[in-house]
Amino acid sequence: MSEIHNVVIIGSGPAAHTAAIYAARANLEPVLYEGFMAGGIAAGGQLTTTTEVENFPGFPDGISGPELMDKMRAQSTRFGTKIITETIAKVDFSQRPFKLWPEYKLDKDPVLAHSIIISTGATAKTLDIPGKDTYWQRGISACAVCDGALPIFRDTPLVVIGGGDSAAEEATYLTKYGSRVYVVHRRDELRASAIMAKRLVEHPKVEMVWNSVIQEVSGDDKQLRSVTVQNVKDGSSKTLEAGGLFFAIGHKPNTDPFVGQIDLDEDGYIKTVPGTTRTNIEGVFAAGDVQDKTYRQAVTAAGSGCMAALEAERWLSEEE
Numbered sequence: 001m002s003e004i005h006n007v008v009i010i011g012s013g014p015a016a017h018t019a020a021i022y023a024a025r026a027n028l029e030p031v032l033y034e035g036f037m038a039g040g041i042a043a044g045g046q047l048t049t050t051t052e053v054e055n056f057p058g059f060p061d062g063i064s065g066p067e068l069m070d071k072m073r074a075q076s077t078r079f080g081t082k083i084i085t086e087t088i089a090k091v092d093f094s095q096r097p098f099k100l101w102p103e104y105k106l107d108k109d110p111v112l113a114h115s116i117i118i119s120t121g122a123t124a125k126t127l128d129i130p131g132k133d134t135y136w137q138r139g140i141s142a143c144a145v146c147d148g149a150l151p152i153f154r155d156t157p158l159v160v161i162g163g164g165d166s167a168a169e170e171a172t173y174l175t176k177y178g179s180r181v182y183v184v185h186r187r188d189e190l191r192a193s194a195i196m197a198k199r200l201v202e203h204p205k206v207e208m209v210w211n212s213v214i215q216e217v218s219g220d221d222k223q224l225r226s227v228t229v230q231n232v233k234d235g236s237s238k239t240l241e242a243g244g245l246f247f248a249i250g251h252k253p254n255t256d257p258f259v260g261q262i263d264l265d266e267d268g269y270i271k272t273v274p275g276t277t278r279t280n281i282e283g284v285f286a287a288g289d290v291q292d293k294t295y296r297q298a299v300t301a302a303g304s305g306c307m308a309a310l311e312a313e314r315w316l317s318e319e320e
């Protein structure tokens, strides 16, 4: 029979590496599956898709997202985490030890584990708009709270696309920086909760662009300068001068391999017992954005990764 690992961590963002650092220092000899372009994102997770991270404590001058993730990975391996660059494609949590199968090894013997920490994150949804690839991270972002304070977004008109709570929250947040904030929504009614919708539409710096979709973006090669929107009712187009475009059209949690194996909420996020990282399966813990649709920050993901490792360690010692 194959070796049974104490703890297998699935994922490679701040939650996974923080869990790995704690589990390794507790001598649990964790094995971490970091994924190979899992969910279309490189090992290291969402921060590998951004430039400067200015709000992670300990880096007063900021640090690039990929560099921060390289450092977290190095800290995991320093304490003995075994990192495997494969994506977990299938799991069986119906009995212990838990079974996991990496992609391309579905017909092989499974990886076995006494406990699991799922930290596969989430992926911000974006749209394929002409010009998006050219201006991604040069005016286009999928995280206003992360990027909004950057100098390129100061005192310039900004555009947010979406009509849910994220769009309302992010657009309201961006009013601190932009000279004006356009919210482009495909319908004439917001999905956002009444209180957040009211705060948004009544804000003096916000202008709603109803029944509209983004047609294209353009700029001066260095930075985004304008966003062209089309009214879906009458087909008319207009170009808004804008130095920033923020997608706020939702996230997709990376939970496909866990469907039918663990309790998920209506949006596909893993359900955890409030205030813990425990799931409905004893011995399986979830940390980071895969179980959090409220905060979605590197530091909160790292914090919950720490909690998951401590909870797994306690659970393993009680099971012995």
Ligand code: FAD
Residues within 6 Å of the ligand: 010, 011, 012, 013, 014, 015, 016, 033, 034, 035, 036, 037, 038, 039, 041, 042, 043, 044, 045, 046, 047, 049, 050, 052, 053, 054, 055, 056, 086, 087, 088, 089, 119, 120, 121, 122, 123, 124, 141, 142, 143, 146, 147, 254, 257, 287, 288, 289, 290, 295, 296, 297, 298, 299, 301, 302
């Ligand atoms: P993620 O970072 O989502 O990483 C999980 C990773 O696990 C996946 O990306 C993939 O590589 C891997 N994986 C997925 N499925 C599998 C599988 N089946 N098997 C193996 N591996 C798998 N937050 C901040 O605090 N500050 C910022 O400045 C900031 N900037 C951001 C900029 C952008 C453009 C984006 C999109 C997000 C930003 N965030 C920022 C948010 C932050 O990146 C996330 O909150 C954080 O990365 C979540 O960490 P996580 O550990 O939950 O997982």
Ligand code: NAP
Residues within 6 Å of the ligand: 127, 161, 162, 163, 164, 165, 166, 167, 169, 186, 187, 190, 191, 192, 248, 249, 250, 251, 293, 294
């Ligand atoms: P969401 O509720 O799914 O809203 C996504 C928005 O994007 C919708 O308005 C949707 O339009 C629009 N959209 C989706 N696909 C689109 C496309 N292809 N083109 C144009 N527009 C598109 O997502 P969310 O706002 O991220 O919220 C997710 C969950 O987190 C919700 O439960 C929300 O309440 C919660 N949340 C809460 C808070 C808070 O309370 N502070 C903050 C953020 C999020 P339609 O409306 O037409 O479908």
